[in-house]
Amino acid sequence: MRPLRYSINVTLDGCCHHEAGLPPDEESMRYWTAGLARADALLFRRVTYQLMESAWRKPASGTWPDWMDDWQILFAETIDRAKKYVVSSTLTRVDWNAELIRGELGQAIQQLKQEPGDGLWVGGVTLPRTLADLGLIDEYEFLVQPVIAGHGPTLFAGLRERIELDLAGRQQLVSGAVVLRYRSPRVLA
Numbered sequence: 001m002r003p004l005r006y007s008i009n010v011t012l013d014g015c016c017h018h019e020a021g022l023p024p025d026e027e028s029m030r031y032w033t034a035g036l037a038r039a040d041a042l043l044f045r046r047v048t049y050q051l052m053e054s055a056w057r058k059p060a061s062g063t064w065p066d067w068m069d070d071w072q073i074l075f076a077e078t079i080d081r082a083k084k085y086v087v088s089s090t091l092t093r094v095d096w097n098a099e100l101i102r103g104e105l106g107q108a109i110q111q112l113k114q115e116p117g118d119g120l121w122v123g124g125v126t127l128p129r130t131l132a133d134l135g136l137i138d139e140y141e142f143l144v145q146p147v148i149a150g151h152g153p154t155l156f157a158g159l160r161e162r163i164e165l166d167l168a169g170r171q172q173l174v175s176g177a178v179v180l181r182y183r184s185p186r187v188l189a
Contacts, residue, residue, distance in 0.1 A: 021145030
């Protein structure tokens with residue numbers, strides 16, 4: 001069974017808006033690139049999918065924009081070619097290497113987890129909360145930014161029950177951000 005990993009940037013006060021933390025730097029982008037590269041597929045809800053697509057899909061011209069540095073291009077190429085699953089009741093079709101997930105979410109994700117491979121990666125805010133409520137997330141990874149946002153969406157707002165986790169690792173980045181990795185106790189090391 002392949003694990004489902006949830007990864008996100010978060011501020012010290014739990015804000016997870018994509019503009020609340022530090023601007024991406026080379027070290028953090030290389031970290032996220034490696035994380036995406038080890039996933040067999042990415043899971044998004046519609047809003048996150050469309051946000052990522054607008055930022056990281058390779059332009060029709062086949063040439064990345066001039067504003068992208070090499071380390072941003074590496075991230076863009078990794079996410080661009082990744083297999084994606086999109087949970088949406090409003091989209092009628094997706095492309096960008098993606099498939100729609102419809103119907104009973106828990107059953108669909110459990111089926112994806114049963115397939116062979118290295119793991120699934122989920123991003124965003126609302127989908128991970130739902131998956132956490134269903135007990136489907138095996139690993140949690142937070143890149144904690146040394147910033148207090150004071151406002152914005154927070155992680156797991158509205159979660160039904162407390163979830164206890166085991167620390168699986170930590171890493172400090174030059175920027176002062178700290179990566180914290182946690183694993184569900186039901187997942188064997």
